[in-house]
Amino acid sequence: MKKILISLLILFMFFVPNLYAEDAVEIFKGESGSLSLAGGTAHIPVLKEAAKRIMKYNHDIRITIGGGGSGVGIKKVGEGLIDIGNSGRKPSPGEISKYGLELYRWAIDGVTVVVHPSNKVNNLDTDTLKKIFSGKIKNWSKIGGSNAKINIYTRDNSSGTRKVFWKKALNKGEISPKALFISSNGAMKTAVAKDKNSIGYISIGHLDNSVKGLSLNGISPELENVKSGEYKVARGLYSNTKGEAKGLERKFIDYLYTLEGQSIIASKGFIPVKK
Amino acid sequence: MKINAASLFRLFSYFSFIFYVGVFVFFISYLFIRSDAPFSSASVFGESSFIKAVFYNEPVFEGLYPALCGTLLLVATSVLIAVPFGTGTGLWLSEFAKGRKQKVMTLLIDILSGLPSIVIGLFGFSIILIMHKIIPAKSPGFSIIVSSFSLSVLVLPYIAKSTQTAVSSLDKSLKLSGLSLGADKIENIRYILLPKAFPSILSGILLAIARCAEDTAVIMLTGAVANAGIPGSIFERFEALPFFIYYTSSEYTSENELEMAFNASVLLIFICIVLFIISYCINSIAFKRKKRVK
Amino acid sequence: MQKKIVPGYILSENREQILNIYNLFLKFIIFSGAILSSVLIFLILLIMIFLALPFFSHEGISIFSGSWNPVSGSYGIAPMIAGTVLTAVPALIIAFPLSLGYSVFAAETGNRYLKKPAILLIRAASSIPTVVYAFAGIFIIVPLIRKIGHGGSGYSILSASLVLAVLISPTMIFFFYDSLKSVNKYTQQGALALGASKSEKVLFLLIPSAKRGIFAGVFLGLGRALGDTMISLMLAGNSASFPDSAFESARTLTAHIALVMAADYDSPEFRSVFACGIILYLITAFLSITARYIYKGRIQ
Numbered sequence: 130m131k132k133i134l135i136s137l138l139i140l141f142m143f144f145v146p147n148l149y150a151e152d153a154v155e156i157f158k159g160e161s162g163s164l165s166l167a168g169g170t171a172h173i174p175v176l177k178e179a180a181k182r183i184m185k186y187n188h189d190i191r192i193t194i195g196g197g198g199s200g201v202g203i204k205k206v207g208e209g210l211i212d213i214g215n216s217g218r219k220p221s222p223g224e225i226s227k228y229g230l231e232l233y234r235w236a237i238d239g240v241t242v243v244v245h246p247s248n249k250v251n252n253l254d255t256d257t258l259k260k261i262f263s264g265k266i267k268n269w270s271k272i273g274g275s276n277a278k279i280n281i282y283t284r285d286n287s288s289g290t291r292k293v294f295w296k297k298a299l300n301k302g303e304i305s306p307k308a309l310f311i312s313s314n315g316a317m318k319t320a321v322a323k324d325k326n327s328i329g330y331i332s333i334g335h336l337d338n339s340v341k342g343l344s345l346n347g348i349s350p351e352l353e354n355v356k357s358g359e360y361k362v363a364r365g366l367y368s369n370t371k372g373e374a375k376g377l378e379r380k381f382i383d384y385l386y387t388l389e390g391q392s393i394i395a396s397k398g399f400i401p402v403k404k
Numbered sequence: 405m406k407i408n409a410a411s412l413f414r415l416f417s418y419f420s421f422i423f424y425v426g427v428f429v430f431f432i433s434y435l436f437i438r439s440d441a442p443f444s445s446a447s448v449f450g451e452s453s454f455i456k457a458v459f460y461n462e463p464v465f466e467g468l469y470p471a472l473c474g475t476l477l478l479v480a481t482s483v484l485i486a487v488p489f490g491t492g493t494g495l496w497l498s499e500f501a502k503g504r505k506q507k508v509m510t511l512l513i514d515i516l517s518g519l520p521s522i523v524i525g526l527f528g529f530s531i532i533l534i535m536h537k538i539i540p541a542k543s544p545g546f547s548i549i550v551s552s553f554s555l556s557v558l559v560l561p562y563i564a565k566s567t568q569t570a571v572s573s574l575d576k577s578l579k580l581s582g583l584s585l586g587a588d589k590i591e592n593i594r595y596i597l598l599p600k601a602f603p604s605i606l607s608g609i610l611l612a613i614a615r616c617a618e619d620t621a622v623i624m625l626t627g628a629v630a631n632a633g634i635p636g637s638i639f640e641r642f643e644a645l646p647f648f649i650y651y652t653s654s655e656y657t658s659e660n661e662l663e664m665a666f667n668a669s670v671l672l673i674f675i676c677i678v679l680f681i682i683s684y685c686i687n688s689i690a691f692k693r694k695k696r697v698k
Numbered sequence: 699m700q701k702k703i704v705p706g707y708i709l710s711e712n713r714e715q716i717l718n719i720y721n722l723f724l725k726f727i728i729f730s731g732a733i734l735s736s737v738l739i740f741l742i743l744l745i746m747i748f749l750a751l752p753f754f755s756h757e758g759i760s761i762f763s764g765s766w767n768p769v770s771g772s773y774g775i776a777p778m779i780a781g782t783v784l785t786a787v788p789a790l791i792i793a794f795p796l797s798l799g800y801s802v803f804a805a806e807t808g809n810r811y812l813k814k815p816a817i818l819l820i821r822a823a824s825s826i827p828t829v830v831y832a833f834a835g836i837f838i839i840v841p842l843i844r845k846i847g848h849g850g851s852g853y854s855i856l857s858a859s860l861v862l863a864v865l866i867s868p869t870m871i872f873f874f875y876d877s878l879k880s881v882n883k884y885t886q887q888g889a890l891a892l893g894a895s896k897s898e899k900v901l902f903l904l905i906p907s908a909k910r911g912i913f914a915g916v917f918l919g920l921g922r923a924l925g926d927t928m929i930s931l932m933l934a935g936n937s938a939s940f941p942d943s944a945f946e947s948a949r950t951l952t953a954h955i956a957l958v959m960a961a962d963y964d965s966p967e968f969r970s971v972f973a974c975g976i977i978l979y980l981i982t983a984f985l986s987i988t989a990r991y992i993y994k995g996r997i998q
Contacts, residue, residue: 163636177631184463184633193632193641197960210536210545280851285957286967306765306777306939309853309947312960315655324844324851410897413799417807417900420799421816427864428823431834438837492731500728509732511990512739518918518986519979520925522952523742526975529959530745557738564735590721593728611825618827621927621952625959646829653833653932669830676825684821 153389154186156380164377167195168202168215169289170313171238171332172366174397179384196313199289206371212378214369217289231373235385236366236399239333240294241342241350245325250274252344264305281308282320282329290314294330297362334398352400435669442667463633468668473634474642475617478548481638482616486556486563487609494567495593517561525625528554548638551627558622559612566608570601603690607683614679618672620646645672743979750972766938773970777940781948785855785930786923789862794916797867801874806900824868832932835861847945853935856944861929870919877911878904910993917989921982927952951978
């Protein structure tokens with residue numbers, strides 16, 4: 130009886146199809162401990178999925194992921210409060226030298242202007258965009274939309290998304306103090322999706338049917354355009370460590386560079402890169 | 405019925421009653437309607453199950469279990485810290501403080517109870533900062549212990565006040581009986597007063613527990629995060645029900661997540677109401693017992 | 699002298715001094731509790747001042763300027779003070795009459811079968827967390843305000859004030875109820891005997907007699923409204939400017955602290971929140987002291 134069972138078991142193992150390469154997670158075999166990440170909010174969907182798979186594979190590992198924005202991520206990892214700090218912008222040379230950061234870029238992303246899907250506007254040029262965000266143009270009807278007040282949503286100062294948007298899309302133009310403050314990419318998407326007269330900006334990776342991404346100067350916010358360089362409002366997604374990454378941190382970052390990691394990144398809407 | 409100011413005012417009082425009852429009934433039922441089986445295994449454990457999550461340590465995603473655990477652990481730790489010091493303060497106020505000292509202390513406790521919770525959270529965060537500067541290697545940073553400490557500062561006035569009320573409203577003859585038998589003040593408290601006042605003190609503690617479970621501002625600044633799994637120790641970050649509700653409300657990406665937030669709201673209200681009911685029952689039993697003795 | 703081992707008792711040389719460690723422990727808890735509580739109140743304020751000082755020595759005046767724009771170096775918290783006042787005061791104005799009416803109902807004018815459940819309902823309601831109020835508000839109030847406000851975002855001081863009013867009502871209702879109930883029974887009977895109707899008794903005797911409690915309740919309600927974080931954080935939009943209308947967004951001191959803490963630390967921006975904390979501390983302390991003074995009738 131036992132022999133039959135064992136041979137059945139072996140046969141079973143051969144025939145069960147291997148749906149996806151689980152090998153990548155195995156770099157965490159035998160590891161234990163905890164890993165804390167925080168910072169950029171654009172990274173969160175990817176990291177959450179990665180953490181889910183790792184923790185499911187190895188119950189002894191605990192990964193916590195926080196938000197706060199790129200600025201917070203850089204500062205916290207620099208001060209040693211967390212293990213990995215995520216930023217949606219490249220840390221400045223000052224930050225790198227002050228904290229001794231090592232940068233690990235694992236995706237290319239862009240920042241797009243978003244409005245409610247029912248909004249008639251599809252494209253904006255830089256000048257109009259600047260006028261909207263500074264509050265000079267107050268009504269959608271002035272640019273081809275319906276007769277309604279423009280509700281501006283923006284991010285807080287720590288946000289890398291905001292910095293990239295301000296620098297590259299607004300050309301460092303002013304953002305009206307009347308803008309409503311949102312604390313993450315996810316929250317911005319939710320807010321814009323609920324408000325018919327809203328305008329905001331999110332990471333291209335977060336783009337989905339609940340909001341509409343506007344073309345900037347005629348170039349649509351698609352990944353191909355980011356890749357080719359035509360869509361200029363682009364940025365890398367970085368995970369930074371204080372000093373060279375070791376132990377669990379190293380393994381986590383390595384995981385992001387594996388085929389499985391890169392497939393997660395691509396599935397969440399970003400362009401995976403290796404360094 | 406005459407139409408004058410007085411009767412109009414009476415009508416207005418009826419209106420206020422209907423207004424508030426309507427408001428509360430409406431918004432509680434709204435939460436219930438939009439939630440989806442909040443007490444079910446799917447809502448708490450997500451794809452996992454009770455047995456797997458509790459006994460096999462399988463991580464729970466898409467479920468409220470981590471937040472529930474976090475809240476539980478948080479409340480337990482806060483109560484452990486707050487109860488001794490709170491009841492101690494209350495006892496001091498009712499038994500040891502005289503005149504001026506008592507009035508000053510009561511004033512200080514009143515100020516403390518009026519402080520906004522975010523200020524107390526700020527205080528907790530300052531402790532984290534200061535500890536980080538003094539003992540960078542060993543400082544706990546964002547953790548349950550710091551949040552619990554801050555929460556106990558928040559509820560200390562509640563416990564102190566209810567202890568003080570409970571003990572000072574005891575029959576005077578009771579207080580004197582112990583002393584007349586030769587006990588000193590402390591023994592009197594320990595053997596006579598505390599046992600008698602215990603139910604009222606307990607109901608105050610239960611209300612403090614409810615306060616700890618529901619507060620968001622304090623834990624937001626001292627240790628609650630959106631994703632932390634089950635807390636491994638009190639020196640780690642944690643999830644909590646109220647923080648989960650706040651966090652999800654601003655960035656839900658699917659109807660599923662939103663439903664989880666409604667479930668969390670229902671669970672949280674349920675916990676608070678249950679604590680309130682128990683506290684109320686204890687109070688009324690104690691009150692009836694007091695009446696019977698007389 | 700016999701050295702008897704009695705649990706918990708340490709027999710000392712002088713038999714008169716029997717020290718029981720449990721009693722000692724109790725004594726320790728009582729006195730250290732008292733010391734700790736009194737120290738805490740001052741410690742909280744002192745730490746905030748200590749951490750806010752570097753800010754004041756560097757940026758100083760800009761905190762009183764009218765705009766908050768860290769990018770250009772202005773850390774004015776005046777818009778936030780306006781936000782706090784503009785959400786709390788309307789909430790109080792809305793809640794006060796209704797709370798008074800409800801407490802009158804529960805104390806006097808209500809149907810005798812409804813009176814007890816009425817006060818019970820409010821006690822239960824006071825245990826509802828603020829985050830739940832705010833959460834429900836997002837889905838009930840904000841869309842409503844959006845419709846009424848002709849296309850605004852719905853996140854406005856009006857939304858926050860409305861929900862805040864519901865939040866502070868139970869607190870005020872308790873206070874009013876207690877004060878109304880404690881008016882002297884004989885005086886009440888006297889009024890009725892002199893020909894006053896029940897309603898007149900309520901309006902012209904009970905309320906004036908309960909004046910103290912009513913004022914104290916108002917101050918406490920105001921304190922609660924000023925100090926609440928979640929409702930204004932989730933419903934008022936958090937734009938850092940002076941709102942021009944009730945349908946516009948604003949940021950309160952409390953929401954400001956929460957937002958900046960979540961997004962930064964160790965910068966002038968961050969240190970300015972300690973200044974906000976100090977202001978909140980002083981305002982609520984003042985309100986508590988005043989409420990107490992009104993209620994008790996003397997300054998102590």
